[in-house]
Amino acid sequence: MSEPIIRFDKVVKRFGALTVLDRLDFTVQPGEKVSIIGPSGSGKSTVLRILMTLEPIQEGTIWVDGHPLWHEERDGRLVPASEAHLREMRKLLGMVFQQFNLFPHMTVLRNITEAPIAVLGMSKQEARERAMELLELVGLADQADKFPHQLSGGQQQRVGIARALAMRPKIMLFDEPTSALDPELVGEVLTVIGKLAHEHDLTMLLVTHEMRFAREVSDRVCFFDQGRMVEEGPPDQLFTEPREARTREFLKAVLAPQE
Amino acid sequence: MNWTEYLPPLLEGAWVTVQLTVYSMVLGALLSFAAGIGKLSPNWAIKGLSVVYIEIFRGTSLLVQLFWLYFALPLVGDLIGINLRLPPVIAGVLALGLNIGAYGAEVVRGSLQAVPVAQLETARALNFTRRQTLWRVALPQALPEMMPPFSNLAVQNLKDTALVSLISLGDLAFRAEQIRNFTQDSVTVYTIILFMYFGMALVLASFVRGLEFWVSRWRARA
Numbered sequence: 001m002s003e004p005i006i007r008f009d010k011v012v013k014r015f016g017a018l019t020v021l022d023r024l025d026f027t028v029q030p031g032e033k034v035s036i037i038g039p040s041g042s043g044k045s046t047v048l049r050i051l052m053t054l055e056p057i058q059e060g061t062i063w064v065d066g067h068p069l070w071h072e073e074r075d076g077r078l079v080p081a082s083e084a085h086l087r088e089m090r091k092l093l094g095m096v097f098q099q100f101n102l103f104p105h106m107t108v109l110r111n112i113t114e115a116p117i118a119v120l121g122m123s124k125q126e127a128r129e130r131a132m133e134l135l136e137l138v139g140l141a142d143q144a145d146k147f148p149h150q151l152s153g154g155q156q157q158r159v160g161i162a163r164a165l166a167m168r169p170k171i172m173l174f175d176e177p178t179s180a181l182d183p184e185l186v187g188e189v190l191t192v193i194g195k196l197a198h199e200h201d202l203t204m205l206l207v208t209h210e211m212r213f214a215r216e217v218s219d220r221v222c223f224f225d226q227g228r229m230v231e232e233g234p235p236d237q238l239f240t241e242p243r244e245a246r247t248r249e250f251l252k253a254v255l256a257p258q259e
Numbered sequence: 260m261n262w263t264e265y266l267p268p269l270l271e272g273a274w275v276t277v278q279l280t281v282y283s284m285v286l287g288a289l290l291s292f293a294a295g296i297g298k299l300s301p302n303w304a305i306k307g308l309s310v311v312y313i314e315i316f317r318g319t320s321l322l323v324q325l326f327w328l329y330f331a332l333p334l335v336g337d338l339i340g341i342n343l344r345l346p347p348v349i350a351g352v353l354a355l356g357l358n359i360g361a362y363g364a365e366v367v368r369g370s371l372q373a374v375p376v377a378q379l380e381t382a383r384a385l386n387f388t389r390r391q392t393l394w395r396v397a398l399p400q401a402l403p404e405m406m407p408p409f410s411n412l413a414v415q416n417l418k419d420t421a422l423v424s425l426i427s428l429g430d431l432a433f434r435a436e437q438i439r440n441f442t443q444d445s446v447t448v449y450t451i452i453l454f455m456y457f458g459m460a461l462v463l464a465s466f467v468r469g470l471e472f473w474v475s476r477w478r479a480r481a
């Protein structure tokens with residue numbers, strides 16, 4: 001096995017007295033597509049938010065692409081990361097949010113070009129060309145000049161995906177990207193994510209309640225419950241013959257109404 | 260004296276009032292953004308300075324501020340050997356601008372804090388710096404929220420200019436007082452300036468409305 005691109009080493013995350021992640025160990029290989037499933041409040045979003053550096057951790061270490069994420073190495077010791085280090089690490093990661101979070105005051109095109117120009121120092125011309133390619137990829141090339149409020153939820157989320165990709169991350173984090181969508185719009189977003197999953201370079205972490213989709217696109221599925229990873233395995237194994245009783249219960253509960 | 264003869268001096272006064280209003284509004288707007296943004300700064304010195312400014316100028320009356328700048332400041336200057344004698348116009352604009360800026364700063368701060376946290380987190384995920392997040396993400400979304408309270412403050416500011424007649428600045432209120440003293444024709448004089456102030460307030464409010472329309476142009480309209 002190659003060096004993992006993400007490694008959680010006994011990570012503890014607390015909100016006040018509440019321990020949300022309890023000495024979590026978790027690794028992801030480069031290019032791997034991993035789905036995270038589990039009941040509400042089990043810490044799935046927290047894992048992604050910690051990786052995106054939106055939430056700090058209290059104990060343990062996280063390694064991303066060989067570097068500590070929330071720490072810096074100084075004199076052979078790990079000290080809390082500076083903002084400069086976090087900025088450097090953030091370049092590796094892109095995130096797609098449940099509520100899309102497009103910038104409402106910018107057109108679709110500017111939503112995608114703003115960060116490459118301001119943060120990466122890309123020329124306007126290049127950022128624009130790159131954005132149009134990405135809009136093509138997500139099937140929205142004709143919507144470039146619209147404002148977010150003029151788009152459907154599904155279209156907004158596809159712009160959200162293009163915006164994250166424009167920063168050329170190695171790792172894409174999807175936090176329930178279809179949960180805020182009307183059922184008839186879920187498909188178009190999953191199609192785009194599925195397309196990305198076939199790019200073997202991109203590492204993908206997907207928190208989702210779409211079990212069928214998780215099964216289709218992931219190399220591995222992780223079941224979280226109460227801040228711990230209860231079980232992980234290839235989708236065919238985990239969905240058909242889960243080892244843990246809790247996984248079975250959860251799957252039974254979420255799959256029952258659909259079958 | 261016919262009432263039409265009141266108009267030239269009153270219009271002269273109105274022009275002074277317009278100038279006072281415009282200059283103090285520009286100063287006030289600059290101070291509003293500086294102190295409103297400053298109050299949210301992680302730098303304690305900037306934050307402290309902003310808070311002190313806002314509290315002092317909201318906590319004392321405009322009249323006291325005006326008198327202090329015009330009558331007390333020169334004496335303080337004498338004590339430390341600097342000439343701080345301000346021309347009435349400067350003292351008036353300073354007092355009005357500093358006062359309205361303190362109230363405006365709270366509007367700016369409030370509107371900035373009302374920008375959804377998710378927007379700021381997204382900016383962070385895209386690796387914007389704090390400054391870029393402020394200018395590119397937070398402020399553009401906060402501006403439309405600021406406009407209605409700004410409109411009130413601007414009209415308030417216009418009305419407050421009447422106070423500067425007390426340091427013998429020839430604004431509209433000052434001219435009216437002069438004519439009234441001379442003619443004893445209170446009804447006519449005050450009626451005329453009532454409409455003049457009202458007209459100026461209308462113009463000011465519609466200017467801010469226009470500004471609001473412009474800064475909200477990205478929003479969905481019903």
Ligand SMILES: Nc1ncnc2c1ncn2[C@@H]1O[C@H](COP(=O)(O)OP(=O)(O)OP(=O)(O)O)[C@@H](O)[C@H]1O
Pocket residue numbers: 015018020038039040041042043044045046047
């Ligand atoms: N900012 C916060 N402050 C306090 N508690 C929080 C905060 N964010 C999350 N939590 C708590 O942490 C726990 C894990 O939250 P998290 O959002 O990671 O769950 P989740 O698995 O994503 O759930 P869901 O499926 O509902 O999105 C929950 O108990 C939640 O209430």
Ligand SMILES: [Mg+2]
Pocket residue numbers: 044045046175176
């Ligand atoms: Mg969640």
